[in-house]
Amino acid sequence: MPSVTVAVITRNRKELLRKCLASVLSGTLVPDEVRVYDNASTDGTAEMLENEFPQVKVIENKENFGLSYCHNLALSTFTTDSVLLLDDDNIVEPDMLEKLQRKLFSDPNLGIVLPLFMNGYDDPKTVCFCGGETSMWSGRNLLNDKNFTKDTKTYPTRRIPNATLIKKEAAQATGLMDDRLFSTMADEDYCRRMEKRGFKALFLLDAVTDHMQEVKRSDARRLGLTNPLQTYIFARNRAVLIKRYGTMFQFLVFMLFYQPLYHAYYLFNMLWYKAPASFVKAYLKGVWAGLVFAFTGKLPPLAEILKAFSQPEGS
Numbered sequence: 001m002p003s004v005t006v007a008v009i010t011r012n013r014k015e016l017l018r019k020c021l022a023s024v025l026s027g028t029l030v031p032d033e034v035r036v037y038d039n040a041s042t043d044g045t046a047e048m049l050e051n052e053f054p055q056v057k058v059i060e061n062k063e064n065f066g067l068s069y070c071h072n073l074a075l076s077t078f079t080t081d082s083v084l085l086l087d088d089d090n091i092v093e094p095d096m097l098e099k100l101q102r103k104l105f106s107d108p109n110l111g112i113v114l115p116l117f118m119n120g121y122d123d124p125k126t127v128c129f130c131g132g133e134t135s136m137w138s139g140r141n142l143l144n145d146k147n148f149t150k151d152t153k154t155y156p157t158r159r160i161p162n163a164t165l166i167k168k169e170a171a172q173a174t175g176l177m178d179d180r181l182f183s184t185m186a187d188e189d190y191c192r193r194m195e196k197r198g199f200k201a202l203f204l205l206d207a208v209t210d211h212m213q214e215v216k217r218s219d220a221r222r223l224g225l226t227n228p229l230q231t232y233i234f235a236r237n238r239a240v241l242i243k244r245y246g247t248m249f250q251f252l253v254f255m256l257f258y259q260p261l262y263h264a265y266y267l268f269n270m271l272w273y274k275a276p277a278s279f280v281k282a283y284l285k286g287v288w289a290g291l292v293f294a295f296t297g298k299l300p301p302l303a304e305i306l307k308a309f310s311q312p313e314g315s
Helices: 014-025 045-052 067-077 096-104 168-174 186-196 219-223 228-245 248-272 277-296 302-308
Strands: 004-010 033-039 057-061 082-087 090-092 110-119 127-129 132-134 141-143 154-156 163-167 200-211
Touching: 004 014, 004 067, 004 096, 014 033, 014 045, 014 090, 033 045, 033 067, 045 057, 057 067, 067 082, 067 186, 082 090, 082 096, 082 168, 096 110, 096 163, 096 200, 110 168, 110 186, 132 228, 163 168, 168 186, 186 200, 186 228, 228 248, 228 277, 228 302, 248 277
Parallel strands: 004 033, 004 082, 033 057, 110 200
Antiparallel strands: 082 163, 090 200, 110 127, 110 163, 132 141, 154 200
């Protein structure tokens, strides 16, 4: 069996991390190496890891640099045949990693394999996510059908979040993620770049992880907006993705028709739900940054983005 590293990204979710690591280490395929990338946790995560998981290598960031930054740390340093980028809110099934690893190395054209995400928080029989992509015309989420039959074994995808097994050869060919995208759509940007280098991504539907994230019912969650930085990224990144991977005509249709509708909808709802002024300002900054990218193709560096916004809790 090819060797594998598991890289877990965490921030202030000590209890979830404990369960995640326990599930990884008790599987049918024990990883050759487990690393935890801690984004400046303040809840005792470091102490818990030292006391309960001494076999795990811990990389502590002094600031919350986001998912893409930590993914890049993992992608640039792993030495095994593959690496599993895993968020801390997963409890993986015992055979998940073994199934993913076997599938990944069964096809030289496969660069990425992911498991089926089930709702582990309050409804274990419900599928959370099984892949999809962003429409290059409208920016809508085009998601794979959750009501698949038993005969369906895999789904192609360009969305690769949360539990992503990447072959070393594909990672070396593609390089690092764009950490300026921070989180939202950074995974699809990476997958599309990898695809251009001849590697495809699949969801393997009989490999399963239970996604333990609580579905919050707050007004912010209804909008998909949880803090100013994430709001800025949300408002900006759809335009970035379509500019990079759509045709010129698709991009013009999106910018002239669909993008104004999105902005009108979200800004109206932020006002309706009385979102904090910091959210509205962040969204408008994201709108402006998307327009700047449309004309110049330039994004501010990660350090500049982090300086402009407070750090998101729990991400």
